[in-house]
Amino acid sequence: MRRFVFFGGKGGVGKTTMSSAYAHKCATEGQDVLLVSTDPAHSTADVFDQPFDDEPTPVDGYESLEVLEIDPEEEVTEHLMETKRALGDQVSASIVNEIDRQIELAHQTPGAHEAALFDRFIEIMRESEHDRVVFDTSPTGGTLRLLSLPEYLGGWIERLVEKREASIDLYEKAAIGGREPRRTAMGDPILARLRARKENFEFARRTLRDEAAFVLVVNPDELSLRETERAVESLADRGLHVEGLVANRLTPAPDDDENGRGARFLRQRIETEEGHLRELREEFDPPVLATVETRVSEVKGSFLAEVADELGVDTQL
Amino acid sequence: MDLPTRIERFRETVVEWLRGLYHGMVSHPAYELVEKEAEDQEDAFLLSCFPDAFGIPSPVSYYTTELLPYLAEEFEQWERRMWDRESMLQRKGEQYHF
Numbered sequence: 001m002r003r004f005v006f007f008g009g010k011g012g013v014g015k016t017t018m019s020s021a022y023a024h025k026c027a028t029e030g031q032d033v034l035l036v037s038t039d040p041a042h043s044t045a046d047v048f049d050q051p052f053d054d055e056p057t058p059v060d061g062y063e064s065l066e067v068l069e070i071d072p073e074e075e076v077t078e079h080l081m082e083t084k085r086a087l088g089d090q091v092s093a094s095i096v097n098e099i100d101r102q103i104e105l106a107h108q109t110p111g112a113h114e115a116a117l118f119d120r121f122i123e124i125m126r127e128s129e130h131d132r133v134v135f136d137t138s139p140t141g142g143t144l145r146l147l148s149l150p151e152y153l154g155g156w157i158e159r160l161v162e163k164r165e166a167s168i169d170l171y172e173k174a175a176i177g178g179r180e181p182r183r184t185a186m187g188d189p190i191l192a193r194l195r196a197r198k199e200n201f202e203f204a205r206r207t208l209r210d211e212a213a214f215v216l217v218v219n220p221d222e223l224s225l226r227e228t229e230r231a232v233e234s235l236a237d238r239g240l241h242v243e244g245l246v247a248n249r250l251t252p253a254p255d256d257d258e259n260g261r262g263a264r265f266l267r268q269r270i271e272t273e274e275g276h277l278r279e280l281r282e283e284f285d286p287p288v289l290a291t292v293e294t295r296v297s298e299v300k301g302s303f304l305a306e307v308a309d310e311l312g313v314d315t316q317l
Numbered sequence: 318m319d320l321p322t323r324i325e326r327f328r329e330t331v332v333e334w335l336r337g338l339y340h341g342m343v344s345h346p347a348y349e350l351v352e353k354e355a356e357d358q359e360d361a362f363l364l365s366c367f368p369d370a371f372g373i374p375s376p377v378s379y380y381t382t383e384l385l386p387y388l389a390e391e392f393e394q395w396e397r398r399m400w401d402r403e404s405m406l407q408r409k410g411e412q413y414h415f
Contacts, residue, residue: 083382090386098396099389105369106378115379156377163362170355174348182352189387197380 001243001314002213004125004133009217010227011139014248016043017299017307018217018292019136025308026132026315027065034130037069038117038146039138044069047300054120056128068124075116080107118149122204125211131317140231147208147238154201161194213243215289215313218280220247220273225280232286244289246313247277252293289313363388363395370396 007019016039023035034056037044044067045051048059054074056066083103087096106112124133137143168183168191175181185191214235218228228245235242251270254263280288290312299307366381366388368374375381385392 086386091389095389095393098393099385103382106382109378111376112379153377167355167358167362170351174351174355176348190384193383
């Protein structure tokens with residue numbers, strides 16, 4: 001299994017449970033594990049019964065498991081403050097107000113959250129020294145958009161670089177007869193920043209393609225299957241590696257001698273689910289790595305170890 | 318003043334006038350043209366960086382704000398210029414000294 005493991009799927013299928021169980025499994029095998037929650041709902045705190053924040057925090061009762069919850073709001077604010085600080089250093093007070101307005105504006109756009117989340121993502125992939133980093137992602141749509149950012153924004157930044165280069169080139173050409181050009185490509189802070197951003201996106205694209213694996217969590221029902229089908233397709237389109245599927249929330253079978261209304265219901269339910277499971281096994285490219293039964297209550301504490309045992313996802317480094 | 322000196326002086330005057338004419342008629346308009354084109358390109362660059370200043374949302378404005386501290390002066394002038402500009406032709410026409 002690759003070093004960065006992403007658990008994805010439709011909302012409510014059990015991504016947090018599965019990623020927590022997987023992180024538990026890796027950690028109890030002695031790996032140094034970081035579990036990153038990018039879901040704004042942040043349910044990892046409920047699974048481990050412990051509050052977490054934006055820095056890796058050791059989980060009680062484990063030797064080598066840390067959890068980090070990304071808070072996009074906080075990331076945006078931090079970026080805003082940083083930009084304002086740079087503004088104060090560079091610019092005379094008289095025009096700061098005008099520019100301030102533009103900066104505030106940009107940090108309120110819908111893309112700001114995404115970008116902030118993605119930046120933190122890249123930072124974690126760049127800097128973490130853990131043996132394994134497990135990502136509990138937000139529901140499929142959001143995650144897929146997030147993963148397509150390097151391509152999308154990278155292309156955009158590249159066009160900005162070209163435009164800047166073109167105008168600098170003209171300024172240099174206009175400076176004939178020993179005049180000082182108004183701008184030069186050497187030491188232009190704008191070009192330097194844009195290029196650094198571009199490099200960051202390229203790193204993200206490379207790492208996601210070569211070092212990340214995706215595990216999709218699916219429930220045995222029609223809606224979840226269809227969404228998984230689309231997710232597999234778009235991940236493949238982006239050249240991302242889908243390790244396999246985990247079927248969660250399977251209905252447990254009643255004992256053979258039971259024949260009440262409840263037992264009949266369960267048998268029928270199991271029959272429907274088996275149809276869906278067959279479809280998963282036969283018609284989906286990624287293999288079904290594990291099937292996990294539904295639990296009587298939230299998966300936490302000892303349930304986590306139980307689920308981890310059922311979770312046949314490879315933990316080899 | 319002897320003849321060679323007067324000829325020499327005359328030649329200097331002619332050369333100065335020619336240089337002046339060349340500068341005024343050819344080289345100055347030429348680099349003015351190039352510089353204006355550079356300014357236009359820079360306007361286009363600023364517009365692609367900060368289209369939301371005119372109500373057009375941009376997916377990269379979060380990242381381009383990082384440039385603002387270094388572009389502050391240009392940004393302010395550009396914004397004013399953009400609001401004041403009446404047409405694209407007006408600006409293009411300026412370059413040809415009609």
